[in-house]
Amino acid sequence: QNTFTLSLGLSAYQTQHGGTPWNLLMAATLLVILPVILVFFFAQKVFIQGIATSGLK
Incomplete structure (x- = not known):
């Protein structure tokens, strides 16, 4: 479990604890996706420039 990616860790957390604490799972999901949104x-x-340039070819 130490070498899981973040998405696998979230999935394992959900199935491991039977009654999933949705508030904690959603908070962890936010922490996982926040860097992607910021980038x-x-x-x-x-x-957007890359998409526009590739559409002109």
């Missing part, structure tokens, strides 16, 4: 927010201009 997209700060690099949004580059992503």
Whole structure:
């Protein structure tokens, strides 16, 4: 379990504890996805330019 990716760890947490504490699971999910959202927010201009450039070819 020490080498699980974050998404596998969340899945294991859900199935391991029978009665899933949804509030803790959602808080952990937010912590997992927050870095991805922040990277997209700060690099949004580059992503959009790449999509626009690939659409012009």
